[in-house]
Amino acid sequence: MTDQYDLIIVGTGFASSFFLKSYLEKAGSNKKILVLERGKFHPYTERLALKRGEKELQIKKAGQTYSTDAGKIWVFDPNFGGSSNCWTGCTPRFLPNDFKLNTLYGVGQDWPLSYEDIEPYYIEVEKIMSISGPEKTPFPRRGPYPLPAHQLSTVDSLLQSRYGDLYISQPTARASKAVGNRGACCSSSVCDLCPVNAKFTIENGLGHIYEDPRVTIKYEAQVIGLDTKENLAKSVHYIQDNFEKKADGETIVLGANAVFNAHILLNSGDANPNTGAGICEQLGVFARLYYNDLDNVGGSSIISANGYMMYDGEHRKNHAACIIESFNTPFIRNEAGKWRKLSIFKFIYEDLPQKENKIALSEDERKPKVIYNSHSEYAQRGIARLPEDINKYFGFLPIEKVEIDDYSQKTEFHVCSTTKMGLNSEDSVIDKNMVHHKYRNVVVLGSSSYPSITPSNPTLTLSALSLRAAEKYLL
Amino acid sequence: MTDKTRKISRRRFLWIAFLAILAAIAGTVAILDFNTVVIKMLKKDLTHLKIDESSFETFVKEADQKGHWQSKFFDWKKKQIVRFSFMVDSILPTFPYRYKYVQYRSDIVGDFLLSTDFFINKMDTGKTVTYIGLYNPYLRPCSNPFSNLYYPQQA
Numbered sequence: 001m002t003d004q005y006d007l008i009i010v011g012t013g014f015a016s017s018f019f020l021k022s023y024l025e026k027a028g029s030n031k032k033i034l035v036l037e038r039g040k041f042h043p044y045t046e047r048l049a050l051k052r053g054e055k056e057l058q059i060k061k062a063g064q065t066y067s068t069d070a071g072k073i074w075v076f077d078p079n080f081g082g083s084s085n086c087w088t089g090c091t092p093r094f095l096p097n098d099f100k101l102n103t104l105y106g107v108g109q110d111w112p113l114s115y116e117d118i119e120p121y122y123i124e125v126e127k128i129m130s131i132s133g134p135e136k137t138p139f140p141r142r143g144p145y146p147l148p149a150h151q152l153s154t155v156d157s158l159l160q161s162r163y164g165d166l167y168i169s170q171p172t173a174r175a176s177k178a179v180g181n182r183g184a185c186c187s188s189s190v191c192d193l194c195p196v197n198a199k200f201t202i203e204n205g206l207g208h209i210y211e212d213p214r215v216t217i218k219y220e221a222q223v224i225g226l227d228t229k230e231n232l233a234k235s236v237h238y239i240q241d242n243f244e245k246k247a248d249g250e251t252i253v254l255g256a257n258a259v260f261n262a263h264i265l266l267n268s269g270d271a272n273p274n275t276g277a278g279i280c281e282q283l284g285v286f287a288r289l290y291y292n293d294l295d296n297v298g299g300s301s302i303i304s305a306n307g308y309m310m311y312d313g314e315h316r317k318n319h320a321a322c323i324i325e326s327f328n329t330p331f332i333r334n335e336a337g338k339w340r341k342l343s344i345f346k347f348i349y350e351d352l353p354q355k356e357n358k359i360a361l362s363e364d365e366r367k368p369k370v371i372y373n374s375h376s377e378y379a380q381r382g383i384a385r386l387p388e389d390i391n392k393y394f395g396f397l398p399i400e401k402v403e404i405d406d407y408s409q410k411t412e413f414h415v416c417s418t419t420k421m422g423l424n425s426e427d428s429v430i431d432k433n434m435v436h437h438k439y440r441n442v443v444v445l446g447s448s449s450y451p452s453i454t455p456s457n458p459t460l461t462l463s464a465l466s467l468r469a470a471e472k473y474l475l
Numbered sequence: 476m477t478d479k480t481r482k483i484s485r486r487r488f489l490w491i492a493f494l495a496i497l498a499a500i501a502g503t504v505a506i507l508d509f510n511t512v513v514i515k516m517l518k519k520d521l522t523h524l525k526i527d528e529s530s531f532e533t534f535v536k537e538a539d540q541k542g543h544w545q546s547k548f549f550d551w552k553k554k555q556i557v558r559f560s561f562m563v564d565s566i567l568p569t570f571p572y573r574y575k576y577v578q579y580r581s582d583i584v585g586d587f588l589l590s591t592d593f594f595i596n597k598m599d600t601g602k603t604v605t606y607i608g609l610y611n612p613y614l615r616p617c618s619n620p621f622s623n624l625y626y627p628q629q630a
Contacts, residue, residue, distance in 0.1 A: 051613040053541060151623040186617035186624060195616035288578070298626035330594075330610075330619045332585035334577070336523050339598060340621055403574050 005034040008236050008249035010223045010264065012037045013082020015445035016255030017206045018125065018463045022470035024212055033215045034247055036238050038065075038222040038256075039079030044203055047085070047193050066259055067362055070372040074281075075413045076257050080219065081202035083257070083459075086413065088191040089173035089199040090303060091131050091460040092323070093122055093139045097312050098454040105316040107378060108352045109451040112423055112432035115139070121464035126171075129200040129463075130179045133171035136164075138308045147176045150185070153299030155291075155343050155397070156326050159307065162396060166308040170325070171460075173200035174301050180204075189302045189329040221245075223260075224365055225267035226252060226442070233268070233439045239366065251441050251473070254419075255466070258448035262359040262418035263368035265429070265436075265444070272438065274429050276360060278353030278417040279370060282455055283379050283408040284346045287390060290333060290401040291341040299328040309393045310347070310382075311455060320349040320382030322389075323455040341400075349383055349408075350455040352376040353417040375408075383408065414458050419448040427451075434469040443469055496566070509554045510535045512561045513583055520584050523600065524593070530606035534587050537609040543586070553579060586610060594620030 007023065009016050012035060020035070039060055049055035062076045077085040096115035101108040119142075126133075126146060133145030149169035152160060159167045174185040175198045182204055183196035191199055210217050221240040226233040235248045254261045262276040299305070307324030315321075325346040333342040354376055362369040386404055394402075422428025425437040434449055436442040445466050447458040507515075514531045538544060544554065560576035588594060589610035595618075596602050610618075617624060 048613065052611075151628055153621075154626075187619040187622035188612040188616045189619055190612045193613075195613050297621045298623050298628060299621075300623040328619070328622065330585065330589055330621055332581055332588065334520055334581035334584045336600075339594075403578070 002235065003034065003247045004032070005247060005249045006031045007033045007251045007253065008247055009033065009035045009253045009255055010236070011082060011255040011257070011260075012080050012202060012210070012217070013255060013257065013446070014084060014202070014459055014463045015257075015447075015466050016082075016253065017202045017209065018128075018466035019253055019255060019443070019445055019470045020215070021128075021206055021209050022467045023474065024209055024214065026470070026474050027214075029214070031214050033212075034249070035210065035215060035217040036221040036223050036236065036247075037080050037217060037219050038260075039077075040219055041080040042085075044193075044197060044201070048195070051190075051193055051195075066368050066370050067364075068370040068372065070370065071410075072370075072372045073411050074259060074279075074370065074415050075411045076259075076415060083413070084201040084203070086192045087173075087199075087459060088302060088413075088457075090306075090325075090457040091126070091129065091133075091171050091173050092306055092456045093137070093141070093171070094118075094454050094456050094461050095139050095308075095312050098321075098452065098456070101316065101452045105314075107316065109420070109422065109427065111451055112421055112428075117432075118461065118464050118468065121467040122460065124467055125460055125463045129173045129205060129460075130175055130182070131171055131173055131460075132169075132176035132185075134169045137168055137171070138165055138311070145171065147179065150174070150176050150304060151298060151300040153296050153304050153326065153328060155294065155296045156299060156305040158294075158397060159305070159326075159394075163307065163309055163393075166311075168306055168308075170301070170303050170306045172301060172303070174198050175200075176300070185301050187300050187302065187328060191302050222366060223254075223256070223264055225264055225269075226439070228268055228439055231438055231440050233442045249441075251443065253443045253445060255445040257446055258415035258418040259359055259368055259370065261444050261446060261448045263361070265419065266359065266361050266368075267365060270429075270436075270438070272425050272429050274420060274425070274427070276418050277355045277358045278420060279357050279359060279372065279415065280351045280353045280375070280417050280453060281414040282412040282453065283349045283351060283375055283383065284412050285349070285383055285386060285408050286405045287345050287347060287386065288403040289343045289345065289390070289394060289397065289399055290338075290403075291343070292398040292400045293341070294398050295340050296343050297340055299326070302328055304328040307345075307393075310389055318381060319385060320351065320376075320379045321455045322347050322349050322382055324348070346409075347383075347386055347389075348412065348455045349379045350453055351379040352452065353420070359418050414447060414453075416447040416450045416453045416458060419444045420451045421449045422451055433472040434465065435473065443473055445469060507558060507562070509558055510539065512558050516561065516580060516583060517587055520580070521587075521604075525600075525603040526591070527603075527606070530591070530604075531587070533606055534590055534609065537590075538586075541609060541611070543609060547582070547586075549579075549582075557583070589618075589620070594625075597625075 099111040132147040134149040185198035305326040310322040419429040
């Protein structure tokens, strides 16, 4: 006999966990919830022991889960807690204009909801994650961040003096003060696994929801597809211990990631041409600024600041928005007496989803194929302007020399836009409440829903969308 | 001797010279493995500091044993760039992607210095630099010597 559940959730990363948290708060005590996690649970203590060389541990990597012919890589953690195990903890909000890219600038696709629609959920997520952030930001917000901002470096302070609210201490889930079971960030600069557990993770922040008696969690259970009938999904097929299993659910929530949400839908026979199309992420380019007589010291946390000077404005009609990250890792300049007369900035550009970049089925039903040609010309035009922009925005500093990488990083660790949200199935896969246009009991979460990706880190926004989706679905 | 034969001789000479340089570089690269190059680099770049030279050997050995370079995405390709460029750098004033080589070299020297008390002593060149163990933030968290913990904000 097939197991019956009120809710089946796929995945245990940010998207799934924030949805589940909200659901558990609002749903009745008699609800039965199944969580299917494809990976294992590797506790923080074990991961730390591995990093210290005290323990052997085989942790499954993203590259083992999909196939591709392209040189581009996509990085995530396919285990309990998802990419909270490897994220850096950068949590800027999107800007209000990010949601109306097409209306304002004639490029890309608008979101079917606005900044104001998400704002209350931003506040809630920032509280749950205990975000550290500054008093003034380029995006509107009501009230202060839960924790004080991290310190700016000497160079950051000069940039903030010049650009005001367009150059701020980075809002982050790397706690500036000890909070709950998390320590205070002390700039160790290895944030994939924080040595002092300062960074918010699903394990240290929301692990308790998986201990709720209504929740059954199954590990190493990879969801393959859904059984659908007319406009509803009836059950979930998954493989565990090499056996195919099935569970029936009233509501099915896909919170895997942008590779696997699309893959599960494609495996389920979803014929919407938008499903799987548009996989993309931001493009990051590093630049080193060498100074004549300016030491870059005193910043806190791995990334001390975000610059918004190249982010929003009329230029987005022509080329991509860019957010700047000021790095505070213990890098040096190999010249006696000039050890730290150097800054490393990363310039991160938004991309526009391209239809030809997509998730496709492969011969192996467990392994999606990622087809990727290249990023957009829109993003490339932004990158091409970087020398000019550095001169424009950083030229007032005592710069001796600038070195700009002539390539972008292999990945920005974000996967987006394969099940976009929009007004109807002509332009998207899900609606503004994240419900599939066709299968009305299937909720699709995460950054796969993004119609446009912005240059900002996606995690805060996708977590806020999950809280919103749970609330809207249960109304 | 005709003009023609003189031209051929010059061309031959240039070819032989080119091949000899190439062979010398290839030979040297073959002899100098990555660790040897790192030690030579450290000796050369840190000559102005008071360091016990055995520290360089200890650093390289420890980095190898603990998979330090792999964990820093310092893969085979990067190592070969460093080895090859180290040789070429002493012959040519510049070459393609020299700036990348200089960055990698800074990373290597930086990792060594982070494994000593040099930055903890605020870069005091008068003090003897002591090797304290391979820099690993998991064994020595909060030790980023350029952070606010070491350069607190003025009140």
